[in-house]
Amino acid sequence: MEFIKDSRRGTPFVDEDFEVEDAVSAGQLQEVFALQYGDWVQYDGHKLDVSFSVEGHDADGNPFMQKIDCVWLIAGCFALLRMCCSWTLAFAANYNGTDFNTVCANTLRKWEPKDLVCPRMRYVPGSGIGTAPALGFVSSGAITSLDNAMAHQLGVNRQRMISELRGVIHFGASGVPETRGLLEAWNKRKEETAIRLLPGAFRPRGEEAEKSLTNGSDPDDYPLQRDALEDLMDVIAAASNVEGHGSHQGRDPYEVLRNYAASGGWLFATRNNEDRAVAMSLMSTRARIKGSERHRRQPYVQFKHARYRSVALKNRWDLVGTDYYAEVDITDGRTMYLYTEEGELFVVLRALRPWARTPHSLALRSLIHRRVARGDIDLSGVEDAVLAYKEHLRARFRDSKEAASIQVQHKSSFDAVETPEALPKTIADRPLQGTPQAATMAELVIPLSGKVKLGRRGYKQ
Known part of the structure; x- marks a missing residue:
């Protein structure tokens, strides 16, 4: 019977004289697809080889210089154009999913030059980040290759990448930089031409060489100022897009991009890119209203170590x-x-004390909760958890590089402690007719991983 079945199925024709190239040898997408200049965007994080020092105060208020763990440059790049489209810095032993989300969202925003804090610092004429300075509109690419180390460890990234970045989402292999070779080359070029000149920069230990300093400047003489470093990185990233490149026969990425667009080259862009950038950081979840009429506990929602309430839910025991x-x-x-x-907006809830006063990310809230769980901080009766954590870090600043790094990483929240009662600037501040509707859940098949649902769990289409 098996012989008859095989006979009916037939056997494939094989031409022994025809040589087939081994597809397994393909290591990058351009070896499989015929990609155009605007198709492929790569994201990755790169550790800066610099020993940064930061100036702060110890528990007694005395000035003290402390080293910080590490600084990461997370960048997005149009791979074939060798053109930077977004970036951010993370000041921690490792960057997290929130940092990565920020870079993806910045790709969807129109770049504007900063008001540089250093009066002698200038942008290179004609430079910029992303496609807007060159073409007047934001293009985000049709294929997105992501750093597998942090790209999808945060739930909101998986939820929003498919709906906001759109196109094909390609999760590269963790720890294999060759799969993002073009972005690695861009990072390496910035390292050699700019980062090595910073005070405290060094060349890391290799197989044949020991760790060596790349300049004679003492980092303690030039303590880290986050605003100044971010201005510098913005100028460097913008300048890279107007620098001649060997792969473009000496032309710069912006010149290549303009010629490509003028010749009718295809670019992926939408009119609502700013709205997509805002939506990039919105985490979708399920929330259950809790409370007790018997114990007169007003309805609330518990989420990420905080309670949320609204006067619109008062006495709504039903x-x-x-x-x-x-x-x-x-x-x-x-x-x-x-x-x-x-999908209609039902109610807007606000976090209760001690999470209501100061703007803070969910990542910072998780850090504070860990300290509470370990008994380092007691939030009982505390009005502002961020302020309490700021004081805790100040007490540990002298003895802890981690404390110094967190102070720099979450500088915006700690600075906001000085301006209490600042209302959150979110999409809820828009008129009601502009409030967003719940996004439908998308479903796709990712090779090697099987089916993955992106969006709200259990959402009915």
């Missing part, structure tokens, strides 16, 4: 136990939006 679709901005977790099953 809603206790009801589930809603919810969205929270990971960059400022003080606001939660609840949606009906039809």
